[in-house]
Amino acid sequence: MIQNILQQQRIFFKTQQSKDVAFRKIALKRLQQEIIKREDAICDALYADFKKPKFETLAAETQFVLAELKHMLKNIERWASPERVSSSWMNWPSSDYIYKEPFGTVLIIAPWNYPFQLAIAPLIGAVAAGNTVVVKPSEITPNTAALISEIIKAVFKPDHVTVVEGGVEVSQQLLAEKWDYIFFTGSTHVGKIVYESAANHLTPVTLELGGKNPCIVDETASIDLAAKRIVWGKFLNAGQTCIATDYILVHHSVRDKLVEALQQNITNCYGENMEESPDFSRTVSQKHYTGLKEMLKGEEIIFGGKSNDEDNYLSPTLVNEPQLDSKLMAGEIFGPILPIIAYKTEDDIHNYISNYEKPLATYVFSTNKKFQKKIINTYSFGGGAINDTVIQITNKRLPFGGVGQSGIGAYHGKKSFDIFSHHKAIIKKANWFDAPLRYPPYNLPMNMVKKIKHLF
Numbered sequence: 001m002i003q004n005i006l007q008q009q010r011i012f013f014k015t016q017q018s019k020d021v022a023f024r025k026i027a028l029k030r031l032q033q034e035i036i037k038r039e040d041a042i043c044d045a046l047y048a049d050f051k052k053p054k055f056e057t058l059a060a061e062t063q064f065v066l067a068e069l070k071h072m073l074k075n076i077e078r079w080a081s082p083e084r085v086s087s088s089w090m091n092w093p094s095s096d097y098i099y100k101e102p103f104g105t106v107l108i109i110a111p112w113n114y115p116f117q118l119a120i121a122p123l124i125g126a127v128a129a130g131n132t133v134v135v136k137p138s139e140i141t142p143n144t145a146a147l148i149s150e151i152i153k154a155v156f157k158p159d160h161v162t163v164v165e166g167g168v169e170v171s172q173q174l175l176a177e178k179w180d181y182i183f184f185t186g187s188t189h190v191g192k193i194v195y196e197s198a199a200n201h202l203t204p205v206t207l208e209l210g211g212k213n214p215c216i217v218d219e220t221a222s223i224d225l226a227a228k229r230i231v232w233g234k235f236l237n238a239g240q241t242c243i244a245t246d247y248i249l250v251h252h253s254v255r256d257k258l259v260e261a262l263q264q265n266i267t268n269c270y271g272e273n274m275e276e277s278p279d280f281s282r283t284v285s286q287k288h289y290t291g292l293k294e295m296l297k298g299e300e301i302i303f304g305g306k307s308n309d310e311d312n313y314l315s316p317t318l319v320n321e322p323q324l325d326s327k328l329m330a331g332e333i334f335g336p337i338l339p340i341i342a343y344k345t346e347d348d349i350h351n352y353i354s355n356y357e358k359p360l361a362t363y364v365f366s367t368n369k370k371f372q373k374k375i376i377n378t379y380s381f382g383g384g385a386i387n388d389t390v391i392q393i394t395n396k397r398l399p400f401g402g403v404g405q406s407g408i409g410a411y412h413g414k415k416s417f418d419i420f421s422h423h424k425a426i427i428k429k430a431n432w433f434d435a436p437l438r439y440p441p442y443n444l445p446m447n448m449v450k451k452i453k454h455l456f
Contacts, residue, residue: 002173005162009105009132012159019102019130021080025073027127030155032069035062035120038151042116045143049115050284050312056237061116064394068121071396071413072128079417080130082426093430100421102130103204104180109171109194111186112138112284113240113334119148122183122206123161125416131181133161136174140285179203181420185242187332188357188405195408206409206419208242209402210332211359211382215245215389216349216375219253221365226387227261230338230365231269233389235316238281239336243361243383243390246333249349252342259318259340263303266316274315275308283312283335292335295328302340324355346374353379357405363389382406 017023035042039062046052046061080100087096106126110119119137126133135152137145149163156162164170175182175197184194185208198205217226234245250258270277283289289312296305296317304317319339322328328339343349353362360382364375372386382402383392393400393412401410411419437444 002164002170002177005134005158005164006105006177006179008159009134009162012157013102013104013132018127018132018160021077024080024128024130025076027156027160028069028073028076028124031120031124031127031151032066032073034151034155035066035069038147041147042144045147046116046141048143049112049141050238051280051282052237053279053281055279056281057116060237061114064117065120065124068124068396068412068416072124072417075414076128076417079128079414087427091427091429093433095428097426097428099424099426100129100417101424103420103422104131106131106133106181106183106420107136107174107177107179108133109136109174109182109184109186110138112140113237113242115141115144116148118185118208122185122411122416122420125411126181126183126420127161128417129420131420132159134174135161135163136171137163137165139165139167139170181205183411183419184208191407206401206411207407208400208409208411209360209405209407210242210334211246211361211402211406212329212332212356213243213246213359213361213363213381214353215248215363216365217248217250217254217258218364218366218368218371219251220367220371221254222367222387223254223257224261226365227258227265229388230363231262231265231316233363233391234338235266235269235280235336236390238283238314239316239338240281240284240334241390242334243393244334245338245361245363245389246359247329247339247341247352249341249343249352252344255340255342259302262318262338262340266303270316274304275306275311275313280316283314286312288312288335289314292333292337295326295333295335295337297327299326299328304336324352349375350378358382358403360402360406361385361390361392380404382410 042062043054043057046057083098085096087094108122115138119135137148145165152163178201181204182198183206188209191207191209270280299322300320302318302320304315306315314336317337322339358380362381362384364372364386366372385392396413399410399415400412401407409419
């Protein structure tokens with residue numbers, strides 16, 4: 001089946017229809033209309049999968065995607081047009097351009113934590129750039145996956161865009177094929193498998209992965225505001241966000257004040273009986289839930305830690321001073337557990353952060369501009385924020401992506417169009433003049449040859 005789908009998409013791509021900008025705009029407008037029509041159904045599907053609050057679905061899934069669509073439709077004609085660049089004196093007289101052309105057949109493998117947004121947002125870029133697309137939604141969120149399939153069928157012909165549902169075996173079958181581009185969002189472990197499969201065919205990739213995201217709170221920070229913003233960013237989607245704070249490094253002098261403020265803000269957000277809160281999601285699967293509970297074994301829980309096995313419920317939980325070699329600190333937590341570690345010196349900060357690979361995000365709460373600048377310039381990470389968390393993803397003018405183990409490539413806004421486009425360099429040379437210097441026999445003095453670099 002997969003080979004047939006791929007073959008049909010290759011045939012369709014060769015017809016050149018998807019390269020027509022008007023064709024792309026019509027397809028994107030139809031997608032926009034279908035999402036608006038089914039927005040309530042999308043909210044219901046995400047709630048059925050892991051009790052995602054409607055507010056979070058609207059803000060972080062459907063409206064996020066609709067904003068991306070609006071931005072793409074507004075700019076696609078300009079972005080798709082040949083871009084003229086300055087020519088070099090060496091090629092005078094000429095006109096030089098960058099042409100944007102689609103790669104061809106694209107595979108998008110989406111995760112389960114933001115199952116609608118992280119399937120459709122890259123799809124928008126791929127379609128806008130003129131590609132054909134196969135989307136593989138996560139089987140862990142089956143209701144959302146089924147609805148994505150329905151939406152795609154209603155909007156696109158299968159030889160242009162289609163959905164393939166299934167588990168690990170289906171992903172393996174997809175990765176065994178030759179694609180012109182692969183876009184993957186998920187864990188670093190699976191990202192390595194995707195990258196290896198792509199390498200067999202020299203297929204370019206975008207890998208949106210994760211990491212051990214630190215949040216540094218120094219002694220100058222506005223503690224109450226910091227706690228409020230950390231709690232929001234961490235426990236959004238029950239901590240199942242790739243750019244959520246993974247652990248806090250707090251200056252020892254304000255550690256107790258921060259812990260107290262975190263506890264108060266968690267209660268303010270989710271109430272005394274957090275399990276009954278309509279604003280707190282559940283852990284997406286039994287397997288992931290069990291893994292989170294294993295991480296808590298032997299740890300000093302200073303707040304939360306309550307669970308319900310029947311509902312995959314784990315309350316917002318604060319953990320005091322976990323050891324670096326503990327399960328909790330071994331890798332990305334990806335759940336509602338927040339370790340708190342006190343530091344005394346900047347060397348302490350360095351010892352913790354340098355213990356891990358480059359993260360997808362880093363956050364700093366401080367009013368000391370020199371300290372802010374030092375953290376930004378010293379450590380490599382995908383992106384981040386000063387005096388807030390998670391918000392870097394909301395600006396479509398900012399690229400979103402990782403570095404090193406946290407990912408390859410970036411997207412959102414124009415970057416989404418660019419990553420799914422090959423940028424083809426073209427020089428249009430005039431015929432009315434042809435400099436004889438480049439042709440044999442080479443009679444130009446060698447000292448003059450060395451000065452040619454100034455003509456490039």
